[in-house]
Amino acid sequence: CTNGRCIYRWRVCDHIDNCGDGSDEDIHGVCQPNRPVITCPEFHCIHTNRCIRYIDLCDEIDDCGDESDELSCNNTMTCNSTNNCDQRCHDLPNGRGILCSCNTGFKLNKESFKCEDINECENVTLNYCSQKCVNTKGGFRCECAAGFEPSAVNRSDCHPAEQTIDLLISEPDEIRRLRQNTIENASHYGVLTEDQHDASFISIDTNNRVFYWIDESTSEIYRAHHTPNTVSTVYPQALLNEDTTHLIIPSSIDIDWIGQNLYVTDLVHGCIWVLKNDGRYATKLITNIESPWVVTANPINSNSTWNY
Numbered sequence: 001c002t003n004g005r006c007i008y009r010w011r012v013c014d015h016i017d018n019c020g021d022g023s024d025e026d027i028h029g030v031c032q033p034n035r036p037v038i039t040c041p042e043f044h045c046i047h048t049n050r051c052i053r054y055i056d057l058c059d060e061i062d063d064c065g066d067e068s069d070e071l072s073c074n075n076t077m078t079c080n081s082t083n084n085c086d087q088r089c090h091d092l093p094n095g096r097g098i099l100c101s102c103n104t105g106f107k108l109n110k111e112s113f114k115c116e117d118i119n120e121c122e123n124v125t126l127n128y129c130s131q132k133c134v135n136t137k138g139g140f141r142c143e144c145a146a147g148f149e150p151s152a153v154n155r156s157d158c159h160p161a162e163q164t165i166d167l168l169i170s171e172p173d174e175i176r177r178l179r180q181n182t183i184e185n186a187s188h189y190g191v192l193t194e195d196q197h198d199a200s201f202i203s204i205d206t207n208n209r210v211f212y213w214i215d216e217s218t219s220e221i222y223r224a225h226h227t228p229n230t231v232s233t234v235y236p237q238a239l240l241n242e243d244t245t246h247l248i249i250p251s252s253i254d255i256d257w258i259g260q261n262l263y264v265t266d267l268v269h270g271c272i273w274v275l276k277n278d279g280r281y282a283t284k285l286i287t288n289i290e291s292p293w294v295v296t297a298n299p300i301n302s303n304s305t306w307n308y
Contacts, residue, residue, distance in 0.1 A: 001019035001020070001021060001023045001024060002019070002021050002023035003019060003020060003021045003023070005019050005020060005021075007019060007024060009124050009128070009129075009130065011024060012024045012025075012125075012128050013025060013128045014154070042054045043056075043057060043069060043090060043099075043101075045063075045064035045065065045066060045068050045069065048064050048065040048066050048068075050063075050064055050065065052064060052069060054090070054092065054093050055093050056069060057069050057070075057073070057090065057092050057099050058070060058073035058092055058097065058099055068101055068102075068108065069099070073092075073097060073098075073099050077097055077098050078091055078097075078098060079091050079098055084100070084113075085098065085100035085101075086100065086102070086108075086113070086114045086115040087100075087101070087102050087103050087106065087115045088100065088101040088102065088103065100113060102115035103115070103138060104138065104139075105117065105118055105120075105137075105138030105139045106118060106138060117135070117137050117138060119135045120133065120135060120139070120140040121133035121134065121135045121140055122135075126140075127140050127142070128142070128156050129142035129143075129156050130142070130156055130157050130158050131143070131144050131145045131148060131158045132144065132145060142155060142156040144158035145158065145300070147160060147161055147162065147206065148160055148161060149161045163181055164179060164180070164181050165179070165180050165181075166178070166179050166226070167179075167180075168192065168202050168204065168211060168226075170199040170200050170201075170202055170213060171199065172196070172197070172198050172199065173194065173195070173196050173197070173199075174191050174192075174193060174194040174195070174196055174199065175191075175192045175193045175194075175196065175199050175202065175211075175213065176189065176190065176191055176192060177189070177190060177191075177192040191233055192224075192226075192233060192234060193224050193233055193234050193235070193236055194233060196215060196236075197215050197216075197217040197218060198215055198216040198217040198218075199213050199214070199215055199216075200213065200214050200215075200216050201213060201214045201250075201251075201252045201253055201294075203253050203254045203255045203262075204226065204255070205255045205257045205260075205277070206257060207257045207258075208257070209225060209226040209227075209228075210223055210224070210225055210226060210255075210277075211223065211224060211226050212253055212255055212262065212277075213253075214250045214251075214252070214253055219247070219248070219249050219250060220238050220239075220250075221238070221239045221248075221250055221253060221262070221264070221279065222236040222237060222238055222239065223236070223237055223239060223277070224236045224237065239262075239275075239278060239279030248264060248266055248273055248282060249266050249267065249268040249269065250264045250265070250266065251265045251266065251267040251292070251293060251294075252264070252265045252293060252294045252295050253265075253295070254295050254296050254297045254304075255277065255297070256297045256299045257299065258299035258300075259299055260276065260277045261274050261275065261276060261277065261297075262274070262275050262276070262277055262279075263285070263295045263297050263304055264295070265292040265293060265294065265295045265306060266292065267291055267292065267293070269284075269287075270287065270288060270289050270290060270291070270292065271284045271285070271286060271287045271288070271289060271292070272284070272285045272286045272289065272292055272295055272304075272306060273285060289306075292306050292307075293306070293307045294306060294307045
């Protein structure tokens with residue numbers, strides 16, 4: 001936001017002033033579909049949405065604010081005689097030559113004077129997708145991740161395709177599950193696994209319906225099946241630890257549900273471990289970290305982040 005506040009990207013252009021200064025509803029090129037169409041009688045600045053006079057073109061003054069009125073100026077040609085413009089050509093007043101410009105979704109290369117596609121997906125201010133952004137020639141489209149579907153109201157928003165939502169809650173001696181069904185407007189709260197000592201830091205593999213957690217009192221990592229039955233409890237399985245040099249002291253975990261690797265922060269040894277989802281092949285991925293606390297894996301973007 002212009003005032004320094006941070007909001008979720010999917011909150012941009014939702015007709016609500018989430019920033020508090022209106023900047024999330026007044027972003028150039030992003031909220032344009034919600035604005036009235038601006039008709040320019042003369043020259044329309046592509047990137048700043050301004051209208052300027054033809055007489056102000058190629059006068060060595062950046063009237064547009066994006067230099068589009070000063071790029072690709074040619075003083076010896078006309079659009080009818082010789083058109084070397086890639087997309088758009090404008091005759092300047094008083095026989096001063098031509099000016100080349102690009103269509104919406106393209107930008108002019110200052111060296112080649114060719115129109116190049118703008119990748120809106122690389123800039124958070126140029127797209128309003130809540131999950132996935134796919135660049136197209138001259139534009140972009142929004143898609144949803146697996147297990148989600150586009151909203152019927154706003155196609156850029158994604159909602160869970162499965163209407164049953166589970167929230168796992170760790171307590172010292174057990175892990176509980178709060179299940180809600182948005183269609184039936186029903187909920188159930190019960191024990192998922194019990195007889196724990198100090199359960200914490202839950203990570204869920206939704207593809208295989210397996211969840212992982214740490215027992216901080218024993219410094220062990222457990223996993224169990226995330227059963228659909230809300231009545232029965234599950235039995236935990238401790239992960240193997242084949243490392244003979246160091247005992248892994250986990251402080252947080254996160255599962256890569258695509259590669260089936262488990263990432264573990266270790267405050268005692270100042271490192272991040274990576275191991276298979278059953279505990280095998282434990283390897284120090286990053287070392288010499290001062291107090292690594294919480295790790296998060298993003299297998300879609302092939303990266304991981306951590307706080308310390």
